[in-house]
Amino acid sequence: MSLFAIPRRDLIVLALFSLVVLAMPIWLQPLGAAYPALMQKFVISAVFAIGFNILFGLTGYLSFGHAAFLGVGSYTAVWSFKLLTMDALPAMVFAVIVSGLFALIIGYLCLRRSGIYFSILTLAFAQMCYNLAYSVLTPITNGETSLQLTLSDPRVIDSALAPRGAGLPSAGLFGHAFSGLEGFYFCAVVLIIAFFVAQKIFSSPFGMMLRAIKSNQTRMNYTGFNTRPYALTAFVISGMYAGLAGALFAITDPLAGTERMQWTASGEVVLMTILGGVGTLVGPVIGAWLIEYFENIFSAFNEQILHRVFSWVPEGAQDFVVTIVSKFVGEGWQLTLGLLFMLVVIFMPGGVMEGVRRIVSLFNRPQRRDPGAMRVQPAE
Amino acid sequence: MAEATRNIVLHVSDVHKRFGGLHALSDIDLEVEEGKTHAIIGPNGAGKSTLLNVIVGRLAPTSGAVVFDGQVLTGRKPHQINQLGVARVFQTPEIFPDLTVLQNVMAPAFAKRDGAFRINIVRALDRETEIREEAEAILDDVGLIDRRDSHAGALSRGDKRRMELAMCLIQHPRLLLLDEPTAGMSRHDTNTTIDLLKKIKARGMTKVIIEHDMHVVFSLADKISVLSGGRIIAEGLPDDVRNSPKVQEAYLGGAHRLEAH
Numbered sequence A: 001m002s003l004f005a006i007p008r009r010d011l012i013v014l015a016l017f018s019l020v021v022l023a024m025p026i027w028l029q030p031l032g033a034a035y036p037a038l039m040q041k042f043v044i045s046a047v048f049a050i051g052f053n054i055l056f057g058l059t060g061y062l063s064f065g066h067a068a069f070l071g072v073g074s075y076t077a078v079w080s081f082k083l084l085t086m087d088a089l090p091a092m093v094f095a096v097i098v099s100g101l102f103a104l105i106i107g108y109l110c111l112r113r114s115g116i117y118f119s120i121l122t123l124a125f126a127q128m129c130y131n132l133a134y135s136v137l138t139p140i141t142n143g144e145t146s147l148q149l150t151l152s153d154p155r156v157i158d159s160a161l162a163p164r165g166a167g168l169p170s171a172g173l174f175g176h177a178f179s180g181l182e183g184f185y186f187c188a189v190v191l192i193i194a195f196f197v198a199q200k201i202f203s204s205p206f207g208m209m210l211r212a213i214k215s216n217q218t219r220m221n222y223t224g225f226n227t228r229p230y231a232l233t234a235f236v237i238s239g240m241y242a243g244l245a246g247a248l249f250a251i252t253d254p255l256a257g258t259e260r261m262q263w264t265a266s267g268e269v270v271l272m273t274i275l276g277g278v279g280t281l282v283g284p285v286i287g288a289w290l291i292e293y294f295e296n297i298f299s300a301f302n303e304q305i306l307h308r309v310f311s312w313v314p315e316g317a318q319d320f321v322v323t324i325v326s327k328f329v330g331e332g333w334q335l336t337l338g339l340l341f342m343l344v345v346i347f348m349p350g351g352v353m354e355g356v357r358r359i360v361s362l363f364n365r366p367q368r369r370d371p372g373a374m375r376v377q378p379a380e
Numbered sequence B: 001m002a003e004a005t006r007n008i009v010l011h012v013s014d015v016h017k018r019f020g021g022l023h024a025l026s027d028i029d030l031e032v033e034e035g036k037t038h039a040i041i042g043p044n045g046a047g048k049s050t051l052l053n054v055i056v057g058r059l060a061p062t063s064g065a066v067v068f069d070g071q072v073l074t075g076r077k078p079h080q081i082n083q084l085g086v087a088r089v090f091q092t093p094e095i096f097p098d099l100t101v102l103q104n105v106m107a108p109a110f111a112k113r114d115g116a117f118r119i120n121i122v123r124a125l126d127r128e129t130e131i132r133e134e135a136e137a138i139l140d141d142v143g144l145i146d147r148r149d150s151h152a153g154a155l156s157r158g159d160k161r162r163m164e165l166a167m168c169l170i171q172h173p174r175l176l177l178l179d180e181p182t183a184g185m186s187r188h189d190t191n192t193t194i195d196l197l198k199k200i201k202a203r204g205m206t207k208v209i210i211e212h213d214m215h216v217v218f219s220l221a222d223k224i225s226v227l228s229g230g231r232i233i234a235e236g237l238p239d240d241v242r243n244s245p246k247v248q249e250a251y252l253g254g255a256h257r258l259e260a261h
């Protein structure tokens, strides 16, 4: 069936990607990041970044307001928990629909402009949403205190099916509440599906149209395409991805606060995408993981850990090295991230993925001269 | 009696275009017959590109109207005009530099097949065999099949033009507008392009061509309009225009210019 059929190369990438995601608890262990809560963050940010890249990477429209859709998704999911059921699926469906509607309205208005004006408009709308969540909309968002579950929530579907437990419930699937690594695996499966859908979009004629819009919008128009609905569709799809990510955040921790909608969160997904590689499928995922790693692990490094890391350095020099390095870890993690970002943008404008491509072509070049070598080295 | 069967497919009537104080086009009346090649010649700045811009909806005329096949084009958006069957090769190539040559030629075929907007996600691009095969055939016609997987942005200026022509041809437009299609091409490529354009003509495609190269004009045109200072100063069969003293004087600046090629 062509709905599920994808080119062979994409199938290999999908299989490898699934393997890497599902094996996170293993390969993140030596990196000190294999906690469920952190791995969930890795996975959810990846969903957010993949969706963002469908707009920015394919059409070239740079949105500075995508955190608004993330927030809308979280609020919707928590309301679904409060009113209906703790089941993750309806929460996700509602979150995707509502954030899609928001994206439709905001996208329709912002896409009347392009370039920097578009970016500023999205930023303005996102800040508006943020401020509304804080002020007028507090009955819905619970303002500063964040929207949370309470014992008095109706949860009509759950209550009808089973007697209420004593404490606050947690999210789950078909009456089974997530515990341990289950929440992570649930999010991981959602990420793999989200990645598959992105692959379909990238390899489809629709994806090519979006790339063509980025490449030359004038030519698109004189070729008979109405570019506005194409860009709007990409905007709505990426808004839905953001809403889905917001719902996943709520599923792993049933709480929705305004800070999720802040402009810094919008900026972060831009960084993730650029760092990993704009317009590539895997790049934004790598960017998301790098940034989450910096934010959560690097920022926790202190002098004791550094002394352990540099224990091989002779005593006197060790203090010196640790003093220097400590400026770049712990609270200085943003400094390191900033430097890394600058280096990447200056020397590898295509992000980490460009680095990967360069390395691969380095290995490929001698192969072309000597066909015999090709058989020795298996395709990666 | 032949008059009765003449089918005017493009009708430009009384078009004026002003840019501030500049009268870029004045009193333009143009009739293009179905299946014919109508050349527009004239010195730089005469208003030739402006006229094409008015036809395809890039510019709104200050007054006047353009009618194509019974439909008023004036006031329509560029993509709507294209969907009616009008395609254009630009003076400076308008292509998709970030896509491959093959993709550049496939994209317009989707506009023709699926209309101005369709979300087409289910089938992968490389399963669109029909469109791909047609794109490859047209690339073969224009002599770019060897470059099918190259980045279009990396092509030479002449190759970009030929690719842009292929992008128009795959749509089988009823009216093809060409703004200096051989500028920047070698003699050899120019001749290939002339042959190609003759071949399309045999298929009955109507063309309006702007061209400086008189060799190209006289080998293709059924009718020539001479534009100068935003006005049509002469119009007629190639031989009449060639021999018109008025044209010689106003534009061609003496017979030797005509014999130059």
Ligand SMILES: Nc1ncnc2c1ncn2[C@@H]1O[C@H](COP(=O)(O)OP(=O)(O)O)[C@@H](O)[C@H]1O
Pocket: B019, B022, B024, B042, B043, B044, B045, B046, B047, B048, B049, B050, B051
């Ligand atoms: N968009 C525009 N704005 C202002 N002036 C223009 C514009 N387009 C063309 N012109 C002017 O109109 C005149 C005709 O230009 P054009 O149609 O490009 O000439 P041609 O194609 O015959 O060389 C020129 O004087 C040009 O400077």
Ligand SMILES: [Mg+2]
Pocket: B048, B049, B050, B091
């Ligand atoms: Mg011109």
